[in-house]
Amino acid sequence: MNVTALLRELDTEIARLQKARETIAALSTGAPAKRGPGRPKATTTVAAPARKKRTMSPEARAKIAAAAKKRWAAQKKATK
Incomplete structure (x- = not known):
């Protein structure tokens, strides 16, 4: 083989x-991306609608309060 080639x-x-x-x-x-603590940020630019x-x-509220009082009374009665 030819040396020049x-x-x-x-x-x-x-x-x-x-x-x-x-x-x-x-x-x-660039330097490699450093991972921070917590959940990564969203990559989408579309903002989610705010929830009401x-x-x-x-x-x-009154029904829940009444049910809680009934449970507490039953529990107090069971301990006596």
Whole structure:
């Protein structure tokens, strides 16, 4: 094999590898992302609609209070 042809092929291979190295170096110029504590932030830009605050009617609140008092009375009666 001709030495000149061999050197030419070697130079082209070196040039190809240097170009590949430059491309990879350009992709990884920034420092690796550091993970912080907690849940990661959402990547979507669409904001979720705000939920309405739930309110309980006075009647429902009274029913729950009555049921709780009934449970407490039954528990107090069972301990005596």
